[in-house]
Amino acid sequence: MANIKKYGFATKAIHVGEQPDFREGATGDVVVPIHLSTTFARKKVSEPTAGYEYTRSLNPTRKALESKLASLENAEYGLVFSSGLAAESTVLLALLNPGDHIVAFDDLYGGTKRLFNQVFSNFGFEVSYVDATDTSLVENGIKPNTKLVWIESPSNPLLKLSDIKAISEITRKHGLILVVDNTFLSPYFQKPLDLGADVVVHSSTKYIGGHSDVLGGAVLVNNATYYERIQYHQNAIGAVLSPFDSYLTLRGIKTLALRLEKHQENALKIAHYLASHPKVSKVIYPGLESHPQHELAKTQASGFGGVLSFEIKGTITDAEHFLEKLTVFALAESLGGVESLIELPSIMTHSSVAKEIRDQIGITDTLVRVSVGIEDVEDLIADLAQALE
Numbered sequence: 001m002a003n004i005k006k007y008g009f010a011t012k013a014i015h016v017g018e019q020p021d022f023r024e025g026a027t028g029d030v031v032v033p034i035h036l037s038t039t040f041a042r043k044k045v046s047e048p049t050a051g052y053e054y055t056r057s058l059n060p061t062r063k064a065l066e067s068k069l070a071s072l073e074n075a076e077y078g079l080v081f082s083s084g085l086a087a088e089s090t091v092l093l094a095l096l097n098p099g100d101h102i103v104a105f106d107d108l109y110g111g112t113k114r115l116f117n118q119v120f121s122n123f124g125f126e127v128s129y130v131d132a133t134d135t136s137l138v139e140n141g142i143k144p145n146t147k148l149v150w151i152e153s154p155s156n157p158l159l160k161l162s163d164i165k166a167i168s169e170i171t172r173k174h175g176l177i178l179v180v181d182n183t184f185l186s187p188y189f190q191k192p193l194d195l196g197a198d199v200v201v202h203s204s205t206k207y208i209g210g211h212s213d214v215l216g217g218a219v220l221v222n223n224a225t226y227y228e229r230i231q232y233h234q235n236a237i238g239a240v241l242s243p244f245d246s247y248l249t250l251r252g253i254k255t256l257a258l259r260l261e262k263h264q265e266n267a268l269k270i271a272h273y274l275a276s277h278p279k280v281s282k283v284i285y286p287g288l289e290s291h292p293q294h295e296l297a298k299t300q301a302s303g304f305g306g307v308l309s310f311e312i313k314g315t316i317t318d319a320e321h322f323l324e325k326l327t328v329f330a331l332a333e334s335l336g337g338v339e340s341l342i343e344l345p346s347i348m349t350h351s352s353v354a355k356e357i358r359d360q361i362g363i364t365d366t367l368v369r370v371s372v373g374i375e376d377v378e379d380l381i382a383d384l385a386q387a388l389e
């Protein structure tokens, strides 16, 4: 594939990094082999074979995944890690120094907040949180020692959006690095680097892997200096994705476009169904016209994703009864897999957030988060209907 950039998303998702090898002695595999070798022999002392020395530094299966993901995010460079949080930690250690300040969206993934507040704060990193749905609050949060702005759009579980392009204009003006966690929409629906972000991070555990069977993280950048620093730290810290997990993730990505279309189609139908149900007081989904940032969702992304939240009328006990009566939806944390998952943030994913703060930001006791899968939507709606009864 001489000019990879001219191909569409689904073509790149299938072919980039996995072109058959027709060189003398090669076997023309259409799927990249799982290179389990931890070390690579060389013929000459000072010449590693094709650049490979030791798998922590570089591995052919991992490299195939890194190049595939880079092509999908329109990035020059990709790096993959053993989890989303390993990717995030490596970015912070590579790009920041103790004493540096981060302006972060106050509705970040809980694990990211824990990493900032409980781990990096012990090493002199400073973080303050702002409501990034209001771009001016991001700019107001900047201090003399600010180096980086960290956002997520849409956020979880309230599906709030940040205007990536507008925020990137602020970070550019102040010489700051803009990091966007693009886990919720995946590169299929949103490409933050094209909107002006400097670094994209992913939990590939979610939509990119897509089958709830492989943990992983990714970092995508265009800037060669950032790439070199992050790659140096990837090797130096060592939280790399294994060859087998790289293979599983490569396999998952091939259907990313198909899956996300179906996730979104099902999510939209379920959002409409719930919005008209008498026992539901509120539905939050960027694809609904009632979402306060529906217009921004349409302009900065090409889709709305497969996650929605809704509030059940009644008490927390009513919400628990509803969740326990479901049979097709699995009552579980996580998101982005082919199977539908449902959870109660106040007791499950967001229980570590203090109740006053939960109430203040809108994570009420009966707010339910759904990761809509790609099952037959009639079965999903029938399951919700019987459990809401």
Ligand SMILES: *Cc1c(COP(=O)(O)O)cnc(C)c1O
Residues within 6 Å of the ligand: 083, 084, 085, 086, 109, 111, 112, 152, 156, 181, 183, 184, 202, 203, 204, 205, 206, 215, 216, 217
């Ligand atoms: C799950 C998740 C992470 C963390 O990724 P892991 O692979 O679980 O380490 C980070 N950000 C978002 C938005 C997530 O959903």
